[in-house]
Amino acid sequence: MDRGRNFFLFGGLLILLLACFTADLFLGSVHIPAGDLLRILFAGHSEQPEWITIVHDFRIPRAITAVLGGLSLSLAGLQMQTLFRNPLAGPYVLGISSGASLGVALLVMGAYILFPHGEMRFRTWGIITAAWLGSGMIMLLLLLVSFRIKDIMTILILGILFGSITIAIVSILQYFTHEALLKTFIVWTLGSLGNVTRGQLPVLAGSLSAGILLSAGSVKILNAMLLGENYARSMGINVLTGRILLFISTSILAGTVTAFCGPIGFIGIAVPHVARLIWKTADHRVLIPGVMISGAIVLLLSDMISQLPGSDRLLPINSVTALIGIPVVVWIVLRNQRFANLS
Amino acid sequence: MEETRKTGERHGALANGMHEDLPRQDHQELVSLEGLMIGYRHGRKEQLLSGPLSCSAGGGELIALMGRNGCGKSTLLRTVAGLQESLRGRVILQNRPLPDYSRRELSRLLGFVSTEVVRVQGLRVRDLVAMGRYPHTGWFGNLSENDYEQIRHAMELTSMEPLADRDLDELSDGERQRAMIARTLAQDTRIMVLDEPTAFLDVTHRYEIVSLLGDLSGNHGKTIVFSSHDLHLSIQVADKIWLMMGQDILEGAPEDLVLSGKLEEGLLSDGAAAGFTLDPATGDLVPAREPGQPVSVSAASEELRLWTSRSLERMGFRPDGKMNVPLHVRVEGEKGMLKWILEKSGSRMEFNSIYELSLYLRTIV
Numbered sequence: 001m002d003r004g005r006n007f008f009l010f011g012g013l014l015i016l017l018l019a020c021f022t023a024d025l026f027l028g029s030v031h032i033p034a035g036d037l038l039r040i041l042f043a044g045h046s047e048q049p050e051w052i053t054i055v056h057d058f059r060i061p062r063a064i065t066a067v068l069g070g071l072s073l074s075l076a077g078l079q080m081q082t083l084f085r086n087p088l089a090g091p092y093v094l095g096i097s098s099g100a101s102l103g104v105a106l107l108v109m110g111a112y113i114l115f116p117h118g119e120m121r122f123r124t125w126g127i128i129t130a131a132w133l134g135s136g137m138i139m140l141l142l143l144l145v146s147f148r149i150k151d152i153m154t155i156l157i158l159g160i161l162f163g164s165i166t167i168a169i170v171s172i173l174q175y176f177t178h179e180a181l182l183k184t185f186i187v188w189t190l191g192s193l194g195n196v197t198r199g200q201l202p203v204l205a206g207s208l209s210a211g212i213l214l215s216a217g218s219v220k221i222l223n224a225m226l227l228g229e230n231y232a233r234s235m236g237i238n239v240l241t242g243r244i245l246l247f248i249s250t251s252i253l254a255g256t257v258t259a260f261c262g263p264i265g266f267i268g269i270a271v272p273h274v275a276r277l278i279w280k281t282a283d284h285r286v287l288i289p290g291v292m293i294s295g296a297i298v299l300l301l302s303d304m305i306s307q308l309p310g311s312d313r314l315l316p317i318n319s320v321t322a323l324i325g326i327p328v329v330v331w332i333v334l335r336n337q338r339f340a341n342l343s
Numbered sequence: 344m345e346e347t348r349k350t351g352e353r354h355g356a357l358a359n360g361m362h363e364d365l366p367r368q369d370h371q372e373l374v375s376l377e378g379l380m381i382g383y384r385h386g387r388k389e390q391l392l393s394g395p396l397s398c399s400a401g402g403g404e405l406i407a408l409m410g411r412n413g414c415g416k417s418t419l420l421r422t423v424a425g426l427q428e429s430l431r432g433r434v435i436l437q438n439r440p441l442p443d444y445s446r447r448e449l450s451r452l453l454g455f456v457s458t459e460v461v462r463v464q465g466l467r468v469r470d471l472v473a474m475g476r477y478p479h480t481g482w483f484g485n486l487s488e489n490d491y492e493q494i495r496h497a498m499e500l501t502s503m504e505p506l507a508d509r510d511l512d513e514l515s516d517g518e519r520q521r522a523m524i525a526r527t528l529a530q531d532t533r534i535m536v537l538d539e540p541t542a543f544l545d546v547t548h549r550y551e552i553v554s555l556l557g558d559l560s561g562n563h564g565k566t567i568v569f570s571s572h573d574l575h576l577s578i579q580v581a582d583k584i585w586l587m588m589g590q591d592i593l594e595g596a597p598e599d600l601v602l603s604g605k606l607e608e609g610l611l612s613d614g615a616a617a618g619f620t621l622d623p624a625t626g627d628l629v630p631a632r633e634p635g636q637p638v639s640v641s642a643a644s645e646e647l648r649l650w651t652s653r654s655l656e657r658m659g660f661r662p663d664g665k666m667n668v669p670l671h672v673r674v675e676g677e678k679g680m681l682k683w684i685l686e687k688s689g690s691r692m693e694f695n696s697i698y699e700l701s702l703y704l705r706t707i708v
Contacts, residue, residue, distance in 0.1 A: 220484035223470075224477055226463045230426050235530065236450030236478035282465035 006286060009278060013293045017067075020300040024063040027307040029314065030054055057198055065196045065204065066303045067296040069257045070267060072208045074295025075215055076253040077268030078275070078287060079246050082222050084156050087332075091254035091268035093156065094142055094247065095163030096135045100258040101189065102166040103134020108185045109177035124195060127188065128259045135255030138162055139247060146243050152229060190316035191262035193303055204260050211252035215288060218245045222284040264318055266325025267302070271295045273332045298324070373534055373566040374423065375399035376592075378432035381418045389430055391590075392418050396432070398585050398594040400568055402533070405560035407577035407597075408570040410587030410609065416570040417458065417538050419587070423568065424455040424536045436534065450478035454527035456537040461523070462512050468522050469507045472497055475529030497528035500563070501555065517548030524555065535559070537569040541576070549573060553580050574610065586610075635659040639666050642674035651683065654697045658704050672700070 026037060032051050040046045040055045076091030084093065092098070107130035141162060146155050174182055196204060221242035224232040229239045257264065275290040276282065302324055306315040380394030392415035400406045408416050421427040423434050425441055434441040436452060444452070454475070475497065476490040486494075498504050501521045506514065514522060520540055527535055540556070541549040553573075557580045559565045568585070571577050577584060578597040586593045586600055588609040593600065600606040638660045642648040651674055652662035660670070671686040683694040685703070694700040 217482070220477060220480070220482065223484065224474060226466060227461050227471075227474070228459060230421075230457055230459070231455070231461070233426055233446065234424060234450060234453075234455035235474060236447040238446055276465050280465055281467070281470075282463050283470055 006279065010289065010293065013297065017293055017297050017300070020297050020304070021063050021067065024066065024300050024304055025055065025059045027304055027309055028054065028059055029307075029312040058194065061196050061198050061201055062194045062303065063300065064201060065193045065261065066299045068204060068208050069193065069261050069264060070271075070295040070297070070299025070302075071292035072211060072253040072257050072295075073264060073268040074271035074275075074291040074298075075212065075288065076250045078272040078284075078291045079215060079218075079222065079250050080268075081272055082225050082284070083243065083246050084152060085225075085228065086156070087273070088269060088329075089156070090266075091250060091257075092163075092263065092265070094159040094250060094254075095138045095166065096251055096254045097258050097263040098163035098166040098170075099134040099136075099138030100131035100255060101134065101170050101263065103130035103132070103137075104188050105170040105173045105185055106130065106134070108181050108188075109173040112178050112181050124197070124200070128200075131259035132255060134166075135251060135258060138166070139251035139255070142247055143244060146240070146247065152243075188262045189318070191264045191318035191321075193261055193299075193317055194314075196260050200260065204256065207252055207256045211249045211256070212292075214245055214249035214252070218242060218249065219284045219288060221245065222288075223282075226282055262318065264299070264321055266321050266329065267295060267298055270325040270328040270332075271298055274298075274328060277332075371402045372399045372435075373402050373437055374568065375435045376423070376432070377435060379419075379422065379434060380430040380432050381415055381422050381427075382430050383418075384428070384430070391430060393587060393590050393592070394430070394432060395590075396587075396592040398592050400534075400566050400583065402566055403560055403564045404566055404582040405557055405580060406566075406568040406583050406585055407581035408568060408585045408587070409572075409574070409577060409606075412572075414587045416587060420455075420536050420538045420568065420570055421457075424453055425449050426455065447478055450530065450532075452532055453534040453536060454530040454532040456520075456523045456527055456535070456540060458538045458542055460516075460519070460543075464510070464512050466511045467507070468503055468509050468511060468514070468525075469494070469498075471511055471522055472503065472507075472525045472529050475526040475531075478530060493531055494529050497525045500528055500559070501525040516543045517545075517551065520544065520548075520552055521555070524552070528559070533564070533566060535565050535567045537567065539570050539572070541571060541573055549576060553577075556580070574606075635661045636670065637661045637663055637665065637668040638670040638672060639663065639668050640672045640674075641666075647674045647681070651697060654701055655704075658701055660704070 025041070026032070026034065030051070032040075032054065036046050036048070036051060037055065040052050044052070046052050073091050077089070080089040080091060080093050081087060083089075086093075104127055107126060138159075142155065142159055145158055149155055149158075174185070177185075221232070221237055224235050224237045225239075225242065227235075232242070233239050254268070271294050272287070272291050275287055275294050278294065279286050279290050281287065299321070302317060302320045305324070306317050306320040308315060376396050376398050378395035378397055380391060381396065382392040382394070383390045396419070408420065410416050418427065422429050423441075425434075425444070425446075436444070436449075441449070472494050473486060473490075476486060476493060477484060479490065480486060498507060501524055503518075503521055503525045506518060506522070509518075511519060511522065524535075524537070524540070527537075537556070540552050544552065553571075553576045556567050556569060560567045560582070578601070581597055583594055584597050584600055584606070586595075586605060586609045588605070593605055593609065595603075595605075597606070600609075636659075638655055640648050640652050640655065640662050642651060651672060655662045655672065669688055673684045673686070674681060675684060676682045681695075683697065683700045685692045685694065685700065692703065694703065
């Protein structure tokens with residue numbers, strides 16, 4: 001009975017995903033008629049050569065980035081909610097986005113402080129690497145802590161505190177920096193799916209796959225962790241290994257997406273709840289593919305909204321996901337007041 | 344990676360010796376504690392809760408762990424289950440020291456149910472019980488035909504089949520406890536350790552859980568250690584009681600501990616429990632009362648006499664068989680039309696219920 005239901009749900013959502021992906025290609029600051037777009041997609045030619053460039057170099061990479069980003073953040077959020085047994089945990093609960101921010105801030109503003117009169121031009125790879133290093137540093141810090149500290153709640157609190165420290169450092173950097181550079185940083189914090197180039201896509205996809213594989217390999221650990229670490233231990237699970245696998249996987253997933261797209265909030269908190277509602281299960285063998293497919297759809301939808309169809313303006317993706325995500329979180333919290341009893 | 348392995352060397356210095364002059368019991372000891380010191384480590388500092396503790400549980404025995412609040416029952420059970428390191432001494436499971444087991448080996452020998460209330464939205468009973476098979480499955484937890492058979496068997500023993508598709512979140516406290524026990528059964532371990540399995544339960548569900556444990560140990564050969572505050576139930580079902588007293592642990596059949604007065608001493612001697620005494624007839628705790636004013640009770644049936652006497656006792660009188668006392672209560676009439684007649688130095692009063700009688704008696708005490 002479950003199998004049939006799941007089969008239809010996954011099938012239906014896969015079709016929805018394809019539909020959203022295609023619809024996303026239609027949207028952008030340049031209007032391309034549907035017929036021309038389909039011709040570009042399937043035949044590869046068009047009367048307007050620049051339209052081919054727009055579709056191939058901008059819209060397809062952006063839509064793929066939305067799919068990859070959505071599924072990765074949602075998967076990272078699911079793992080953190082299970083590991084910490086906290087419904088409000090998300091991909092950034094370990095301080096990963098703050099770490100990435102610190103990396104970018106150090107690069108953008110630190111350079112100004114060191115060379116106040118130099119010419120500043122930052123290549124995207126520079127920003128990506130800085131964000132990666134920043135989130136990786138936070139991950140290493142947390143791994144070190146988790147070898148010494150047994151209580152998972154303490155680790156959660158430390159993660160939040162690490163995040164706050166990095167935010168404080170970022171604020172100090174902002175205070176001493178040049179306005180134009182500050183803007184570079186602020187624009188990065190607003191998030192964007194459109195900055196990933198065709199050349200960067202394989203790197204993005206490759207590192208996210210590593211995170212996804214780690215996560216899929218932890219499915220039994222994740223299920224056992226639902227009962228808490230003591231029960232997991234009593235069922236023969238090596239909790240420390242599990243924690244490390246999940247921390248690394250989450251850092252890769254959330255850190256990479258943040259490095260390429262900036263911090264994108266609330267998808268990672270909201271989508272796992274939506275998936276639990278859709279599939280009515282806590283089993284990660286269903287939830288992992290479930291959050292991936294729903295997360296991809298949600299970020300595609302957010303991207304479409306951020307294109308403001310009918311206008312040539314663009315909303316920051318981070319604001320759109322917050323506007324979509326927060327009501328979902330509020331609804332779930334109100335609907336399920338049992339959260340008060342958790343942990 | 345095994346977290347328990349680190350303590351290996353420490354157990355060389357065991358402080359045992361307590362059993363050496365006793366003849367070894369010929370049944371196999373599945374669990375034995377040898378000079379076990381339990382407590383917590385905060386960096387270099389040690390906080391000793393209790394110990395050295397030495398006691399044992401034989402194959403198929405049902406052991407009730409008793410002791411006052413805060414004496415370290417939960418810590419002891421977690422230590423035995425390998426979830427917490429001991430400070431010194433050792434736990435021997437099936438003739439092998441606990442730290443020698445890998446996490447996975449241990450999980451095939453010993454199952455654990457904690458006091459923690461696990462609420463997981465969307466986790467169905469069937470899936471919960473299936474988790475019990477984790478020690479026996481591979482990296483991804485795929486279940487074999489034999490695993491499904493064990494799950495079915497565990498659900499049957501705990502009568503969980505009708506609830507198999509229910510959410511763990513929707514179960515009552517008693518049902519959830521049964522589900523957690525079913526999960527441990529599916530784990531198919533020779534030893535089960537349960538921390539207060541009857542906490543939060545009403546009296547019928549307490550009986551249900553405890554008789555389930557009795558069935559599992561008596562008829563299915565499980566060695567079960569459970570902690571409990573329910574003296575009455577524990578005395579009835581346990582093969583042996585581990586009684587934590589001060590820094591020590593005493594073991595013996597419930598009756599041995601009652602006869603030696605240790606049970607009373609261990610559970611009652613000070614603090615909040617003072618003023619209670621162990622009723623030898625029922626194994627229940629009853630308030631210890633100063634011998635009050637004597638009163639004689641007579642009634643047509645033993646039942647009426649008993650309940651009337653109980654109420655008088657509660658009010659501080661001492662009902663006894665002697666008739667030549669100044670106060671006498673007589674129950675007359677039929678069920679539904681009963682009258683309680685109080686005779687006191689010649690005067691006579693009638694009451695329609697024990698409650699009315701008690702209202703009057705309270706004014707004269």
